[in-house]
Amino acid sequence: MTRLTRALMCGAAIAALSASSALAAEWKFALEEAIHEVQGVYATKFKEHVEANSDHTIAIFPFGTLGESADITELTQLGAVQFANASPGFMGSEIPELNIFLMPYVLPENPAVLADFYKTSPTINETLAGKYPDQGLELVDMYPEGEVVMTTKEPVTSPADLDGVKFRVMTSPLLVETYNAFGATATPLPWGEVFGALQLGMIQGQENPMFFVESTKMYEVTDHITYAGHNTFTTAVIANKAFMDGLSDEDRAVVQAAADAAYDYIIDYQQGLTESAxxxxxxxxxxxxxxxxxxxxxxxxxxxADRVRQKYVEMVGDSGKAVLEGFEADIAASKERAGES
Structure with missing residues (x-):
């Protein structure tokens, strides 16, 4: 999608959404996924809490309703949407430090440690959160969506098996570096083009959490699933900064409580989700x-992955090195609280 097309689309969306602007109590929440997928489940719980504890309502817009990830982020920056999911794979171009979530073998694999880390990490909730206002946004929440798996046309047990494989990645330089380092030919593509590209043989692999592989039927156009333990898919909930600044203390407390409730719910919801998918x-x-x-x-x-770590520090500089060191310290603290040595 070209910048002009996005601009026209955003203009049309703003006009349509602004038609109900008189109803100031209706807040809009745009997703990168379908309503029945993890982001939709989170947003539904968020909506339930807001509506049960205030006079406001939440209108949820699933993936595709208002465009793809870049589009809904832009709509949120413009204030046409109040809340949206904005995964680091897409926001990393605006906030380079967020690319750390795409680095392989950085995040803890233990679900209990992972859940504690996202909830308590000062590096996430203070350092990285502090990068969003420059983009006209506020970080509301960040949570895991499940272990990432590779789905490919041929089996994968070593980097050699990825030699010559055109592997779809999000449009992130660090993901390109990751799969090139893994032996593949990293191929950035918007999500809407992935199924067709696999079907036509233009690419031969992609990665996503297992629930997403199942719900989007990626298994229909690939033949092998590989757990390499290299990452967990992370998403963020963002809000328009001016909107958040304009909330009363009471309404801001409602938003925070809704995020806390939705976070706890989505962590419990994901137990066994990979296995069932x-x-x-x-x-x-x-x-x-x-x-x-x-x-x-x-x-x-x-x-x-060591090569990718070096690339991250080169890309981001001293602030990236500080975030990486912060992650390591915060993960160690979460492991200690979880009783993991």
Whole structure:
């Protein structure tokens, strides 16, 4: 989508949405996913809490209703939408430090440690949150959506198996660096083009959480699923900064409480979600193979991740190095609270 097309689209959306501007108590929440997927479940719980504890209402706009990720972020910056999901893979171009969420083998794999980390990390909730106002935004929440898996046309047990594979990534330089380091040919594509590109053989692989692979039927156009343990998909909930600044103390407290309630709910909701999604895929396509790489098989991928870490520091500079060190300290604290050595 060109900048002109996006601008026209945003203008049309603003005109349409502003028609109800007299109803100031209706807040709009745009998603990068469908209403039945993780972001939709979070937004629904957020909506329920806001509507139960205030006179305001929330209108949820699922993926595609107002465009793709870049479009809904822009609409939020413009104030046509009050809340939106804006995953680091897309926001990283505006806030380079956010690319840390795309680095392989940085986030903890233990779900309890991961949940505590997102909720308590000063690096996320203070340092990174402090980067959003320059974009006309405020960070409301950040949460995990599940372990990322690779889905490919051919089986993958080592970087050599990715040699020559055109692997779709979000439009992020760090994801490009990651899959190039893993041995593939990283191919940035908007999400709306991925299924067709796999179907036509223009690309041969992609990554996403298992629930998303199942719900979007990515398994129909790939044949192998690989757990490499390299990352967890992260999303952020953002709000228009001017909107948040204009809220009363009472309304801001409602928003924060709604985010807290939705966070706790979505963490519990995700328990067993990967396993159930995998079972649905195998029921629909029994010939699909699922491979969980051993520690030995993961070793060369981990080694390749060192190159990505260096790239991140080069891209972001001293602030990136500080964020990386902050992550390491915050994760260590979360492990200690979870009783993990």
């Amino acid at each position: 995998e079972a649905k895929i195998l029921e629909a396509k029994p010939e699909m193979t699922v491979t969980v790489l051993t520690d030995e098989q993961r070793a060369p991928f981990r080694a390749a």
